[in-house]
Amino acid sequence: MKPEDIISKGECVYKKPSLLTDANMHYCPGCSHGVVHKLIAEVIEEMGMEDKAVGVSPVGCAVFAYNYIDVDWVQAAHGRAPSVATALKRLNPENLVFTYQGDGDLAAIGTCETIHAANRGENIAIIFINNAIYGMTGGQMAPTTLLGMKTATTPYGRRVDLNGHPLVMAPLMAQLDGTCYVTRQSVHTPGAVRKAKAAIRKAFENSMAGKGTSMVEIVSTCNSGWKLTPAQANEWMVEHMFKKYPLGDLKNE
């Protein structure tokens, strides 16, 4: 007996987006990546852009995003996703081009490319996963790591004198003339997920409308890196991360 045999169509209130592949995700249980992937797949599907979407995956945990969302992808060198997206969009303006980048990719090694692509007003959408830690390489300090936060490379907590301040990207991006939409969202509650989805849709629509660069920062958890349970990680994020990285639109033109 298949599920279809016992579920009538009228009763279906939720299903996996058809653009999410059946591949088992490698993300840790509790990680925000899976939710954001699903939202992107849903938005592309709802916009009817399956045949025109091209994603750019980063170096970091999300490097394998191309295994999970069933559209064309380019895997970019560390930090270079905005450059890659720039050329993809300029050469094929009819494509929906988005990058999916973590905090190391976007705010450390790729800060230059991020700022310049946005400053040129490239018609791309940047999805920025900020979990304040390097997940894939084993929990080292990220540029966005909070002061006092313990990581593999700040074992006694991040210190200003040793490590500098957390880098807050969204206001930087918002002040650039080339950006049209900069927002901070989260996916830790059903309400937050709905808002994040709307933000992603807006960013994608902006890029197709030729309005310039949009960045959707998703303040995220990394419960493995943070060494917390998924539930604890959500609570810790609300208590600490949201203070430094408050949710909401910074720019919406």
Added chain:
Amino acid sequence: MKDEIIIAGFGGQGVLSMGKILAYSGLMENKEVTWLPSYGPEQRGGTANVTVILSDERISSPILDSYDVAVVLNQQSLDKFEPKVKPGGVLIYDSYGINRIPTRTDITVYRVDAMDATFEMQNTKAFNMLVLGALLKVRPMVTVESVLKGLKKTLPERHHNLLPMNEEALRRGMELVNS
């Protein structure tokens, strides 16, 4: 026929563009041509030189040890390139600011007072065309017609009103040659 030429002087004297006009004139006559400047900071104010080769056959090296013709427009260039003229070759120099005149006797030396002429003409821009006129008088490697044809092709339309002035300078330069 092959002419291996060095043109040297101060940056801003029109050394490179004179070489370019010469090369373009060669092109108008279906010759093989190369034009190789000394490039970089030297372009801005210091000394500048350009090697131009016009030939009926394939040109090998664009870089040379010795030249059939040296056109030198300041003392430094005269000192540097006088020894590098092939025996039997030609050296043309502008006398302005020259305190040591060429001494070689196995080459033919021509003086051209082009800088002085530009003062008379009240047109310093004509300088390199005067010198080019002198060069073509001494060694008619390309025709005046080819030079003018080349100029017309390379100058943007809005500068075509300058063509008569260039032709006049070219012909004036031919009269300035002193051996």
Added chain:
Amino acid sequence: MESEIRLMKGNEALAHAMIRYGADGYFGYPITPQSEVLETLEAEMPWETTGMVVLQAESEVAAINMVYAGAGCGKAVCTSSSSPGMSLMQEGVSYIAAAELPALLINCMRGGPGLGTIQPSQADYFQTTKGGGHGDYHLIALAPSSVQEMCDFVALGWDLAFKYRNPAIILADGIVGQMMEKVVLPEQRSRRTQEEVRKQCPWAVTGKKNRKRNVITSLELEAPAMEKINNHLQAKYKEIEANEVRYEALNTEDCDYLLVAFGSMARICEKVMELARKQGLKAGLLRPITLWPFPAAAIAEAAKKAKGILVVELSAGQMIEDVKLAVNCNVEVRHYGRLGGVVPNPDEVLDALKGMIK
């Protein structure tokens, strides 16, 4: 535009050749002595005529990654730089080779190491032919020695790049870039339509219309699978080595002494050969046009009767290693080179050649 005879710099010829090839994009960053490439493209405004994209990137790093993406969507894209800028690009070059993308790269070499000089050099031979970036890969390396070849190798480079899905590089130097010569520009080719791109490059990321999704990546975490990918690359390189060796041989049949030089140095050596022959010294010249694949067999053949080989490079001796391997130490191989941007005169090379006579 029809075929046309023009007088222009090598760097300018590169730009015109790109437009006339029907190129889709150029991404670059200014650096002496090759800035005329970007300057010429910006002045020609091909986006108004052919639709070619031209972009001054924020760095060489960004530029090479734009090329990676452009080639990834099946477009004919190019970047150019000079030595220090090429060093910055090497990570991207490795990615392009690994993902088997048909990009065209241009290095107009200047004197190094470090920031070095802006004068001509050939000291990036190792970087170009032996890797440069990480991993086992090869670029198809073309070495132009005239402005005409600067023009012609744009089309040749892209044709080979698309044929083998492998990056090709034009390895020029400051002399060939800055020198003006007569050049016959080819007639304008039209850019491929998107349908033609999809047909020619079914692997390209253009949006997954009517097919499964395409992914441009060089990542494979399973070592045995990565070995398989490497073996596939190596098989392709063997094929290129078998089919694409190019060189020019002058007076090699009867020469006692063989000059081996590429690019601008080959031009100087051609003069040296002429001077030597006038003085009764039977010199020949073999000019590798492809530096990879290297014309080893041709050099071995030309060296059979030779008493000595002089390799002339604007470096401390890089290509000489490949020449020595080619002749298997059966004949004396010496090197003559000037460093850091200094260019030798024909006379001093001739003296070095005469110094080989026993």
